[in-house]
Amino acid sequence: MIARLMPSPLHRLAQFASAPVAVLLAIATLMLTLVHRPAGADGLLGDLVSRPLSVAFLGPADGPYSLSIDLNTGDVIAEAPNQADHQQWVITPLPSGQYRLSNAILGEDFALTAQGRDRSLLMTPVDGRAAQRWSFRLNGEGYELMTGDGELGLLYDPAHLSTPILVNAGECCNSFQSWDLDGQAGAFAAAREVRQTSDDGLLPEAWSQPTDLTPDFFFADDVVEAARTGMVETMAAATEAWGNFGPIEYWVMGTDPKAANALLDTFCQRRDDRGDWSKNACLQREKRSEHGLISYQQLGADALANGQPGGNAGHNGGFDWGIHRFSSSIPLGMSGLLGVPGDEEQKTVLHEYFHAVQHAHVRDLDRDARDRKLGPVWWMEGAAEYMAMTTHARLQAEGKIPVWDNGDWTFNFRNYRKNMGRKFRQASKDHKRHDCVAEMVRIDYDSPCRSFFYDGGAWAVALLVSQHGEAVLLDEFYPRLASMDFEAAFEATFEQTPETFYAEFRPLIEGQLGVALGLLPKF
Structure with missing residues (x-):
């Protein structure tokens, strides 16, 4: 693959007098340093088919320039970098004459593939033809990389390895490895560890x-x-x-x-x-x-x-x-x-x-674990909106925050019930169009009832607070998340399952505004 591409890159790069010869050395070194043949890898990889690197960002000492490879012709073009590109590779010259790869950012439209027997790592379009799919996940210490099928991982440990190697991900690192070739991942992990008292996630x-x-x-x-x-x-x-x-x-x-x-x-x-x-x-x-x-x-x-x-x-x-x-x-x-x-x-x-x-009441770092405890979108956003609307009115009424009254419409504490009424009418309309009560089980925002989760959710929380008291969220529900997930904490706090509550809430949002307003506190 490298030999096939070199004539065209040499021809095209020669047109850019400002692009140093180090650019060519960087790419050659990049391909060579990412080569490894661990025991048993042949059986896992086979003869893979892929396409070459599509976009690279060279610098800072080399320009900077971006290096684009035409996937159809193999031509290489050096040009000013486009910072909006999802794929950005920084290649830094080292004193030894080698080059260092760092800060790889992949978008959803691209994958990283292991190519053939040489094990070159190449960027490819995710179109179903890539033999090995890799996904990047951003975290506090760099980027984590794993294979789509979970079989192979890319392992790099700057303290012990000079180059990244392919490993059986099932035997190492729970399928995820830190990917940070500029050697900073260890420092970031150490700094974060100081802030944490345990390694239990x-x-x-x-x-x-x-x-x-x-x-x-x-x-x-x-x-x-x-x-x-x-x-x-x-x-x-x-x-x-x-x-x-x-x-x-x-x-x-x-x-x-x-x-x-x-x-x-x-x-x-x-x-x-x-x-x-x-x-x-x-x-x-x-x-x-x-x-x-x-x-x-x-x-x-x-x-x-x-x-x-x-x-x-x-x-x-x-x-x-x-x-x-x-x-x-x-x-x-x-x-x-x-x-x-x-x-x-x-x-x-x-x-x-x-x-x-x-979020303060959930200690889990794992996103899925947090979601299971924090609950559906209507609960997250509805609770925040109800508490914000009601507390805002109370704080203004008590003189703890000023009344602005400087806009084209009014949003002070005297209009609390009127503004909540607007939310009720909008939520009612959304529900009639999309049966939004049936959507309340969702834990993602990709729903035609997205606005309902805020406005209708606020009214769902208003119903619960009217039955169990103003302090029920802060004093009872959220503290329970230390040992329970959302459904268990909900049932323990409100003495009913979420599904039972949805059935109770439906007639309220389908009913009259005057009945709903009777649930609200007065200021």
Whole structure:
């Protein structure tokens, strides 16, 4: 495979005077260093068929340049890198004249395959023709790699191995191995281990206990002081009302690209300094427009450009790092923009923080185990929305957070019942279209009832709270997650199964608004 490709790469790369000869050496060395023939591998691999590396990113000393290989002709083209590519390979020159591969990021459309008897590792389209499929999973210490069939793994241990080798994954590492060829995985793992007290896949017991740590807010330079004050004081009221579960990092973007990039650099440097993540890998991931931290700046900028309110805020995990991580686009209302009331953004801060309260009661690091305890989407989002709406109204009524009243619509505590009524009407409409009560068993967001899980879920929680008291979630249900999954904790708390409750809730959401409003507290 290498011999077949070399004439064309030599011809095409010669056209790029700025591309050093080291580029060719890097690719040749890459193919050679990823070669290994462990005992018994022939029987596992056979004569595999694959296609060559599709996209590589060379640097930083070599340009940088991206190296693209045309899958049809085999031609190689050196050009400026496209940071939006899902596949980015960093090849770093070493003093010994060899090269180091690091920070491989694969998208869903590509797989990594072991090719033929030479065991070269090649990027291929996932089209059903790839002989070996490998998947990358991002974690706090790099990337984890495993085969699609679970038979083969790629093992790399910088302390003992000079190159990655193919192994029988069934005999090593539970099918997953850390994949971090720049040698930082061990340091990240050691730093994370300091924050954990056991190796049983659980966060330390302190994770579920209130802390005296003040939540950390990080604002882009163009976020105005009123917005900064509004978010910080709302979070302080939330931690006083529900308990201070941390550590918390809240990253707030504005709309200016330069300020956003500066905040992103601060975020990734912090990850590197704490041993959570290499700065380079962090920047590559978080600069992606979809789901990366930079996307929150783009949402705010688009809203201002279009003159239409819009944005996003989220609890973005951080469990592997021992933190609750939050991100937010520019708080429009607290910034006096586009007619959004600052009161509604107070509610958003409360909603997102309640997710930290929920996650604080689950110590499992494994995502599937967390999901089994945290429960369906309606419960996660409905509980957060009900608690945010109700606590927001109470805090304003008690004078613990200010009333903004600065928008084109009203969202203060005096309108609590009216705003909950809007949620009821919307949830009722969604339910009539899609039978959303039947969808309440779902633990994923991919449903036509996604909005119902928020609005209808809030009303489902309102029904439970009206029967069992305002403190039932914080004092009874969530503490039970230390030893129970969602269904067991639900039944122990509410004395009925979730399925029985769904049948009880159906007539409420299909009934009259006036009956539902009677369940709510008054302020």
